[in-house]
Amino acid sequence: MGGRSDGGRQWGDMPELFRRAPFLRQTGLLIALIVVGLAATITPAPAISGKAHPSPESASLPQGPDATPNFDAALPPDISLARKVRKGDTLSLILTRGGADQSEAQEVIEALRKVHDPRKLVIGDEIILTFERLERYQTGRLLSVELPAGTDYTVRAERVDEDSFKATKTKRALSEDLARATGEIDSSFYLSGAKAGLNADMLAELVKIFSYDVDFQRDVHPGDDFDVLYQRVTDEDGAFVRRGDIVFAALTLSGVRHEIYRYRAPGASSAEYYNTKGESIRKALLRTPLDAIKITSPFGNRMHPIMGYTRKHKGVDFSAPSGTPIYAAGTGKVVEAGRNGGYGIYVRLRHDQTFDTAYGHMRALAKGIRPGATVTQGQVIGYVGTTGESTGPHLHYEVIQKGQQVNPLGVKFAGGRVLNGRELTAFAAERRHVERLLAAQAPTTKVGAR
Ligand SMILES: [Zn+2]
DSSP states (O other): OOOOOTTTTSOOGGBBSSSSSSSHHHHHHHHHHHHHHHHHOOOSSSOOOOOOOHOOOOOSOOTTOOOOTTTTTTTTEEEEEHHHEOOOOOOHHHHHHHHHOOHHHHHHHHTTTTTTTTOOOOOTTTEEEEEEOSSEEEEEEEEEEEEEETTEEEEEEEEEETEEEEEEEOOOOOOOEEEEEEEEEOOOOHHHHHTTTOHHHHHHHHHHTTTTTTTTTOOOTTOEEEEEEEEEETTTTTTEEEOOOEEEEEEETTTTEEEEEEEOOOEEEOOOEEEEBBBSBSSSSSSSBHHHHHHHHHHHTTOOOOOOOOOOTTEEEEOOTTOOOESSSSEEEEEEEEGGGGOOOOEEOSSSEEEEEEEEEEEEEEETTTTTTTEOOOOOEEEEBBBBOOOOSSEEEEEEEETTOOOOTTOOBBBBBOOOOHHHHHHHHHHHHHHHHHHHHHEEEEEOOO
């Protein structure tokens, strides 16, 4: 069904018009001004010859009995609308639902295929369809289709003649700036951070970074502060496209400030996070060998550790929902994995000549965890459970130093790279630079201030 011969199609969803793109509004306004000002006829935007295509004469549109004088003339020569990609959509569906006919949809897809895979649709993305306008809101042929290709590109198919489109791919005019999220922690860092506009991905990274030093279950309390400076990419309209790197972050916990700076040391293959002294925050062993995001979530936060380290208990218990992933606290080798009396399902890792770590009451081992296997820091080795002598789901965690269980909270773990000499001087300069940025950057978002 072409619908061309009946003089076009009537639009039902006017509110969608121009909703997305300010440039469309501006173009419309500009044309309106020109038209009203000169009382001239409109030249339709793309000059294409074709059957249903209005000549410049017919574009000075006939007015119906109820039309306000000049109303039609003030309208732009084409009609654009935005369609949001929904679950299960295909481009063909979106185009035909938007008013294109089958052959137009086919032609557009054929053209787009040369620059972009039209099957790569992202739910929530907006696809802009532009039709020629015949009279009032009656539309003629599909003129162009524009859609995002990833976050950085836009692809556009434009009609070139009666039965074909030409596609182009252009880099979007994205810009990068700094944003700063600060606030006071209300019930959990995760919740307050999210309220301050930090997305889930950034929060996960922050929790991971600070987990070398901070035990999110014990050290973080309501009233503590956070301050995060990060890069973000915005589009032409200033809308958030994606996050960039975390440049700086600070947590002030019970009055103690923990600062980290992202820094790429000269000659290093990648950037790392350093504390104010120029020590990489990466430690040989994690302080919290659990997916801390899970236990800092609003649900997990209400739980409290069952028992701390005592000479009798010899480990630290982390209360966490059953099934929470357990991480290898450090890189090493599995020396025991399986049932072990009161420990239930148990894993022991050997990290070096000095340190072993052990994990008890697991619900299950992760795939591939068996004696002799090597693990890297942060790798999932099993899941929280309540096997063995246990009263509820928790992780029993032991740090064993030269064969003796020690209090994990008291051990000073060896750190990673430490900057010194010229490296430290360069790092200090970078720190001063970040401090100047902080001084100049008022919080973009701020939560929980009382
Ligand atoms: Zn225990």
